[in-house]
């Protein structure tokens with residue numbers, strides 16, 4: 001079984017997530033048995049063809065998540081490695097360095113991490129949930145910053161398999177990427193010290209439910225890290241693009257920062273603050289040798305890069321931090 005979560009499940013037993021072990025085991029079993037992704041067999045085939053190598057050290061504290069191998073790869077294995085990793089294209093998130101082979105991904109995720117990391121509550125010893133984690137790039141950076149354990153969830157099978165490709169060599173027992181959505185997660189886990197949701201909220205048709213689900217995953221006193229697309233404006237304003245946004249057909253709400261803060265407070269978070277707001281640049285998201293086709297430059301108006309091709313404001317992202325209150329009941333309005 002190439003996609004195996006036995007070590008994760010076994011480790012939950014003695015942890016604050018012990019109550020998750022049984023429902024997660026059932027859910028993973030079903031998801032693996034009943035996937036309906038026609039590409040998964042191809043991804044698994046590519047994974048199985050990667051060369052066997054001894055366990056490697058992984059450096060998660062550099063811009064490129066780097067697998068280090070003291071023994072140089074011979075030419076045949078190097079070729080086998082590149083062929084296997086190329087069969088897992090497109091690599092949207094990264095960069096990674098596999099024993100000297102650089103995966104220059106579409107996104108320079110190191111730039112986002114550099115914006116977010118300085119503001120976080122110290123990750124040392126923390127158990128982290130990364131919602132919409134992609135291939136787990138940020139999870140490696142979180143471990144590099146001291147996190148004890150990172151569990152990422154993402155419904156994209158390609159992302160999950162890319163993570164297994166990295167961990168085939170790192171063999172890290174406390175970093176997993178699960179093929180799950182946040183909505184399908186066992187409710188009220190109330191156990192994670194930090195929960196990240198980066199680049200997911202605008203994909204949700206019901207952003208307040210997304211915030212509620214994030215809150216339920218956190219332990220009392222835990223930290224939410226919320227990063228999403230925003231627009232300029234007053235409290236109460238949110239852009240709901242009538243059609244596509246930057247060629248994406250699954251974008252629902254782009255709130256102003258004051259609106260986003262209000263949503264978080266309404267959903268029971270406290271100490272909500274915006275720590276960063278940055279325009280996405282064509283240096284951060286671009287076509288590379290590992291993600292061909294189109295990228296941000298093609299989604300912006302060539303005559304006015306401050307606008308998307310549809311005429312909306314070009315992408316700007318905000319990072320908010322917030323805390324789940326320590327105790328007490330939430331003030332709720334039952335209408």
Ligand SMILES: C[S@@+](CC[C@H](N)C(=O)[O-])C[C@H]1O[C@@H](n2cnc3c(N)ncnc32)[C@H](O)[C@@H]1O
Pocket residue numbers: 093107109131132133134153154155156159180181182183197198199200203
């Ligand atoms: C724009 S990417 C962001 C990836 C990464 N977090 C980042 O900030 O670069 C959005 C990711 O969220 C995942 N996603 C979409 N809907 C989701 C959901 N309901 N629950 C969890 N992940 C979701 C997608 O598969 C995708 O990998």
